[in-house]
Amino acid sequence: MKLSKILSLFFLLGSVSFYGQQESMKNKKQQIHALKIAFLTSELDLSPKEANQFWPVYNAFDQQQFEIRHQKMKVCKNEINATALNKLSEKEALLLLDKIESSEEELYRLRKKYQTDLKQILPAIKILKLKKSEEDFNRKLLRQYRAKK
Structure with missing residues (x-):
């Protein structure tokens, strides 16, 4: 029954329209995050002590993972998309590969x-x-x- 309530909430939140694309994306990200927290809470059945310790660790991890994936990795992908791969020198390609590998290693350590x-x-x-x-x-x-598509 909890799952059906969460899905109903998701449909309700998904139907709300937003103004401005950047603000819209931020709001959607926050809504998805809230729904994810509600979903995980119902699925994990954490004790109050576990919840008090778990959520700060989870939220910090989630934020750091987001930063690595969407800031560092996105820069690498943008460099690949912005530059025709055929025009990259071998040295530039190796530097880009090093950046990607470094971001992947950072994500692994995290x-x-x-x-x-x-x-x-x-x-x-x-x-x-x-x-x-x-x-x-x-x-x-x-x-x-x-x-929806």
Whole structure:
């Protein structure tokens, strides 16, 4: 029953129109984040102690991961898109590959630290439930996005 309430809320929030593309994207990101938190909360069944420790760690990880993916990796992708690949020198291509590899390594280190931090807060079964719940949420979000197109 919790899931149906969350999905109803998602449909309601998804139907609201926004003004200005940049503001709209920010609002949508916040709404999706709020829905994700509600979904994960219902799926994980965290104790109050677990929740108090978990959410700051989760939110910090989520923000850092977003920054790496959307700021550092986006710069690399923009460089690839802005420049015809055939016009890149070998030296420029190697520098770009190094940037990409560095961002991927940073993301990997962040995930490892997050996993270590979670093990101090949650039992292993809840960490696995978290991973599954995040995948389920992303799948549902993608399905709803495709249904709107």
